[in-house]
Amino acid sequence: MQTNFTENQLKDKDNKSSEKIFRKCVHCGMCNATCPTYQLLGDELDGPRGRIYLIQDMLENEKKPSKNVVKHIDRCLSCYGCMTTCPSEVNYMHLIDHGRNYVEKNFQRPFFDRIIRDALSKILPNSKLFKLMSYLVKLGKPFQIFLPSKLKNMMKLMPSSFPKKTLKEKKIYRPKFKKPIARVALLTGCVQKELSPQINESTIRLLNRHGVEVIVPKKIQCCGSLNHHLGKQDLAHKDFINNINIWYDEYLRGNLDAILSNTSGCGTTLKDYGFIFRNNKELKKKAKKISELTKDVSEYLSKNLNLKFISKSKKLKIAYHSACSMQHG
Ligand code: SF4
Ligand code: SF4
CATH class of the missing domain: 3.40.50 (Rossmann fold)
Structure with missing residues (x-):
């Protein structure tokens, strides 16, 4: 695939790596055949080839990502089914990682989404916070009818109890x-x-x-x-x-x-x-x-x-x- 990064843009090491990957893509579209989001939604922009195009366009033209572009990038499941299908060995994983970092730096998500993403990023990797949150969710369940559906669905996923550990924690x-x-x-x-x-x-x-x-x-x-x-x-x-x-x-x-x-x-x-x-x-x-x-x-x-x-x-x-x-x- 042809690329149009300027010399100055290629001084950025991430752009440089991604450019090499873009150039490997021959736009054959074989990856769409194994992409679950493309198979489900049938939209070119919800498949790897379309997402690669969107990421290249953002990076080369230093564009602020639009709501629509972010939607298609967010829908990628990172299953990497497209990578083993690709005959040109395009490393899609590195492109989507670069794309997500770019979106995070250049797109302001709606307030509610930001709160949810920040909460996920802090709570899930921290066992103590995760357990505390599950306890609070349990307390809050009777009031969930007053909450937005996104939050209600997330509450359903929270466990109400945790299995007992049978092995003592040791180094x-x-x-x-x-x-x-x-x-x-x-x-x-x-x-x-x-x-x-x-x-x-x-x-x-x-x-x-x-x-x-x-x-x-x-x-x-x-x-x-x-x-x-x-x-x-x-x-x-x-x-x-x-x-x-x-x-x-x-x-x-x-x-x-x-x-x-x-x-x-x-x-x-x-x-x-x-x-x-x-x-x-x-x-x-x-x-x-x-x-x-x-x-x-x-x-x-x-x-x-x-x-x-x-x-x-x-x-x-x-x-x-x-x-x-x-x-x-
Ligand atoms: S299969 Fe590989 S070369 Fe073909 S469009 Fe997909 S990423 Fe590009
Ligand atoms: S990693 Fe993303 S683009 Fe690739 S097959 Fe999975 S959902 Fe589709």
């Missing part, structure tokens, strides 16, 4: 009956940790059972994806930098074989830290290392531990959902 989980054969760090995350603690607990038990020592640094909470996808670059970078420094220190202490994520969307962002900090002299080496060490837990179990999932003795039927970000991210 290091050591295998009980085996000498450790490996040492990994686990991202226990923010929302998932409270909604479904059994996911982290099962991951730790399984790894320990196979002789893997698991470390969970207390100061690592959110991977930063939530704010990253909201285009809130500064807040996202705060989490990114915190995580990179803590994990890198662990890596320097020796024997950190992998950083595991059991939430594929978070893992996709961790694997992108290297790209995000590619121009940061201080962090680039560290971020690259963190991305190289990151694996989804299922990748680690099958590739590193060589775990066989097929039991010969029993006929087991299991359902496995390979999430979109796991397949395409």
Whole structure:
């Protein structure tokens, strides 16, 4: 695809990276075939090709995003189905990230939307606030008829109780009956940790059972994806930098074989830290290392531990959902 960035615009390193990606796109539209929002809405601007066009137009012409453009960009689910379909290997993920950051800086959302987005960005990554909010929502439910429908729908999604944790929070989980054969760090995350603690607990038990020592640094909470996808670059970078420094220190202490994520969307962002900090002299080496060490837990179990999932003795039927970000991210 032809691009028309000026020399001056290309001094901006993000523009420079995005320009290279735009030039790879041949406008074939094959990506529309696997885009859920295009399939559902049938509008060219709700597909990847249309969004790429909108982002390029905003960046090249330094346009203030219109309400309509923002609507189409906001509708992207970041499932990345378009990336594995694209024959030209267009990295749509980096374009939509750039587009969202640009929108956040150059578009003033309606007051109510700003409040909601700010609340999501602060409450969801913070376990204590999330629990407090769920309690307040419970108290507020009898009065929800007076609230706007958007808020009512969000209240429905809030859990009214949280499952009990069965594993004590610790920094290091050591295998009980085996000498450790490996040492990994686990991202226990923010929302998932409270909604479904059994996911982290099962991951730790399984790894320990196979002789893997698991470390969970207390100061690592959110991977930063939530704010990253909201285009809130500064807040996202705060989490990114915190995580990179803590994990890198662990890596320097020796024997950190992998950083595991059991939430594929978070893992996709961790694997992108290297790209995000590619121009940061201080962090680039560290971020690259963190991305190289990151694996989804299922990748680690099958590739590193060589775990066989097929039991010969029993006929087991299991359902496995390979999430979109796991397949395409
Ligand atoms: S499939 Fe790839 S090259 Fe074709 S329009 Fe989509 S992003 Fe561009
Ligand atoms: S990331 Fe998913 S929703 Fe967004 S454009 Fe690509 S396929 Fe469509």
